[in-house]
Amino acid sequence: LMPSIISTFLSFALSINMLMAKHGGKGKIALPLSVSGVAEKIGAEYGRKIMRTKMSTQAIMRAANRRDVMFAGDQNGGYIFPKFLPAYDSAMSLGQLLELLAKEGRPLSRIRQxxxxxxxxxxxxxxxxxxxxxxxxxxxxxxxxxxxxxxDGIKIFEDDGWVLIIPDQDRPIFQIYAEAEKITSAEAKVDDIIHFIKSIVT
Structure with missing residues (x-):
């Protein structure tokens, strides 16, 4: 069989899944607002709530410094394991993930399903x-x-997903994120906000 490539998000979701399976209901997981609602669904399976943070690296690291947080990160590949270091560390994160996978007792492909x-x-x-x-x-x-x-900004929840609008702190732009059941719907949510902003800006 040809190996399949796991997206950055799926890698992130798999990590959260394995962490919760190992630790059960102990400790919180801190994630920025733009991370998919899939995180909440995984948390619900283990009776755990996800703590949402602002988007900045500083906000995620501040959350990681809380005593009740056992993991923090974002879906771009940044992982923090506060028990060892409340900051991003790629080498340590890789080691932690390999340890979780070894203890899982089943192949990554099965968890991914x-x-x-x-x-x-x-x-x-x-x-x-x-x-x-x-x-x-x-x-x-x-x-x-x-x-x-x-x-952080405003996150609007709708029946089939959400849209997040954040004024960038360093640039004259708004960042817009959306999630829906289909990618076309997510794109439509973003386009709707863009058209609305254009109608205001002179």
Missing amino acids: SLAEPALFDKSIYCPWDQKGLVMRMLIERAKDKNVEMI
Whole structure:
């Protein structure tokens, strides 16, 4: 059989799955807002809640410093095992993951079968610095009847997924992320927000 390539996200999801299987309900897992809702589904299987953080590396590392957090990371390949070091360390992370896999007692391909690749899409749009506040106020007003989180920017939950809009701290842009049941739906969510922002920005 030809070997298959595991995406960055699936690798991340597999790691979370194995961690929860090993530690059960002990300790929290801290993940940024843009990580797929698949994480919550995995957590529910083990009776564990996911703690969401802001998007920045600093925010993830601050969460990793909490005593009740046993893992933190993001779906771009950054893993933190606070018990050993509350910061990113690729060599140590690889060692930890190999240890988890060895103790799992079943091949990676079998664990992977239980996880689906999420439909995630992201894009950025230019916005002048002096209009970011106006755009955020209009987005909040637009979503007033929906379920939202405002940990970082605004995350709007919908029946088939969510869309996350974050004003970039260092550049005159908004970062937009979305997840849905299909990639076309995720793209449509992002495009809808982009059109809305364009209608505000002058």
